[in-house]
Amino acid sequence: MTESNKPSLEVCLSPALLHLYDVKNSIVVIIDVLRATSTICTALYNGAAKVIPVATVEECVNIGRAIGGITAGERDGKVAEGLVHGNSPFEYPRDFIEGKTLVLTTTNGTKLLHMAKDAIQIVTGSFPNISAVCDYLIAQGQPVILGCAAWKDRVNMEDTLFAGAVVNRIKDHFNVDCDSAIAAESLYNTAKDDIYSFMQQASHYKRLANYGLEKDIQFCLTPDGSNVLPIFKNGELVTAEVPVS
Template identity: 75%
Template sequence: MSKEEIQLPSLEVCLSPALLHLHEVKGSIVVIIDVLRATSTICTALYNGATRVIPVATVPDCIRIGAELGAITAGERDGRVAEGLEHGNSPFEYSRDFIQDKTLVLTTTNGTKLLHMAKDAEQIITGSFPNLSAVCDYLIAQKRPVILGCAAWKDKVNLEDTLFAGAVISRIKAHFNINDDAALAAEMLYSSNEDKIQEIMTQASHYKRLAKFGLQKDIQYCLTPNGANVLPIYKNGELVIAK
C-alpha cells in the first residue's frame, strides 16, 4: 500500500442493515441507499420544493407527527401504501405543485429503519440514482470515511441498492482507499451491467414485487441518474437539502 493510499479516507459497503454492526459508523459519513423507493422519493420531494422530510420508523409515529405538524404523512409497507397514511412511496406523488413548501413525514419498510440505525454517524445523507452526481460530488469534497449503507429488503441483500453502491464507487474510487470485498463486488456488478441496468433489474425480487402493483414507471425513474440531483442530509431529525 502506497503512502498516498494510506492517507486517503476509507470507503466500505454495507450490503444489509443486518451487517451494519460490523462497520465503524462513528466518524463516518453513512449514505442511506434505498433505491426502490425511499431515497429516490426523498430527493425528489426535496428537489420539488419540500421544506423537509422527516423519516420515522413506524406508522403510528408517522400519523402522530404528521398531525402535530400539519404535515403530509406518507409511507409504505411491503410496497403498498401503509394503512392510515395519506400517500405512498412513489416519487410521482410529490410533484412541485403538491409538495412545495410542505413537510413530508415518511416511513418505509427498509430505508427509514436503516437511517435510524445509523444515528451515531458523523453525517447521514441519502443516495439513489436520481441524485447520483450530487452524492458523488459531496463525498469527494468531504474527504471523510464513507459507508455506503444498503437498506436491502427485510435484511436480505438486494440488487438495486448494490448496483447504486457500485455506481458511486465507479465514480469516486480514485479519492478513497477501498479495502473491502463488498465494495469490490458492488463495483464489479455495476461495471459489468452499466449499460443494461433497466434490463437486469427485471430479474430482481423487488422489481417483481413492485411490478405486481403496476409500478414499472416508478422503477424506471428510480434507476435513471440525476433526475432530482440534490443532496439530502439528516440534521436534527429531518432531511433537508445540504447547503
Template identity: 75%
Template sequence: MSESNKPRLEVCMSPALLHLYDVKDSIVVIIDVLRATSTICTALYNGAARIIPVADVAECVRIGQALGAITAGERDGKIAEGLQYGNSPFEYPRSFVEGKTVVLTTTNGTKLLHMAKDARQIITGSFPNLSAVCDYLVSRQQHVILGCAAWKDRVNMEDTLFAGAVVSRIRDHFQVNCDSALLAEQAYLSGKHDLFEFMRGATHFKRLIGFGLEKDVRYCLTPDSAPVLPLLVNNELIAFQG
C-alpha cells in the same frame, strides 16, 4: 495523496451487517433505491421544506397530525394503512410538495437511517441524485459507508448497484479495501448500460412491476433526475445548500 492517507470507502450490503462498521467515524449514505431514497431526493428537489423519517406508521400519523404535515410511506411496496400518500416519487411534484413537510416511513430505508444515527453524518442516495452524492463525498474527504437498506435484511440488487455506481465514480479518491465494495462495483459495471434489464430477475423489481409500478422503477434507476443532496440535520432531511 498516498493510498494510506486516503479516507476509507466501504459498502454495507444489509442493515444486519451494520454493526461490523465504524459509523461514528464515517459519513453514512442511506441507500433505498426502490423507492424511499429516490422519493426523498425527488420531494426535496421539488421544494419540500423537510422530510421527517420515522420508523413506524403510528409515529408517522402522530407527528403528521401534530405538524399538519403530509404523512407518507409504504409497507411491502404498498401505501401503509392510515397514511395519506405512498412512496412513489411521482406523488411529490413541485405543485403539491413545495414548502411542505413530509413525514415518511418505509419498510427498509427509514429503519436503516435510525440504525445509523451515531454516524458522523448521514445523507441519502439513489440514482436520481447519484452525481450530487458523489460530488459531496469527494468534497468532504471523510470515511464513507454506503449503507444498503436491502429488503428485510436480505441483500438486494438495486441498492448494491447504486453502491457500485458510487464506488466506480469516486474510488480514486478513497481507499477501497472492502470486498463488498468490489462486488458492488463489478455488479454495476456489468449492468450499467441497461440497469432496468439487468434488474429483471431481482425480487423487489418483480414485486413492484407486479403492482404496475414500471414507471417508478425506471425513474428510480435513472441518474441525476433529482440532483439534490438530502442531509440529516436534527432528525430531519433537508436539501444541502453548498
C-alpha cells in the same frame, strides 16, 4: 496522495451487517433505491421544506397531525394502512409538495437511517441524485460507508447496484479495501449499459412490477433526475448545499 492517506470507502450490503462497521467515524449514505431515498430526493428537489423519516406508521400519523404535514409511506411496496400517500416519487410534484413537510415511513430505508444515527453525517442516496452524493463525498474527504437498506435485511440488487455506481465514480479519491465495495462495483459494471433490463431479474423489481410500478422503477434507476443532497439534521432530512469537488 498515497492509498494510506486516503479515507476509506466501504459498502455495507445489509442493515444486519452495520454493527461490523465504524459508523461513528464515517459519513453514512443511506441507500434505498426502490423507493424511499429516490422519493426523498425528489420531494426535496421539488421544494419540500423537509422530510421527517420515522420508523412506524403510528409515529407518522401522530407527527403529521401535530405539524400539519403530509403523511406517507409503504409496507411491502404498498401504501401503508392509515396513511394518505405512498412511496412513489411521482406523488410529490412541485405544485403539491413545495413548502410542505413530508413525514415518511418505509419498510427498510427509515429503519437503517435511525440505526446510523451516530455517524459523522448521514445523507441519502439513489440514482436520481447520484452526482450530488458523489460530489459531496469527494469534497468531504472523510471515511464513507455506503449503507444499503436491502429488503428485510436480505441483500438486494438495486441498492447494491447503486453502491457500485458510487464506488465506480469516486474510488480514485478513496482507499477501497472492502470486498463488498469491490463486489458491488463489479455488479454495476456488468449492469451499467442497461440497468433497467438487468434489474428485471431482481425480486424487488418483480414485487413492484406486480403493482404496475414499472414507471417508478425506471425513474428510480435513472441518474440525476432529482439532483439534490438530502442531509440528516436534528431528525429531519433537508436539502444541503453540495460543495463542488
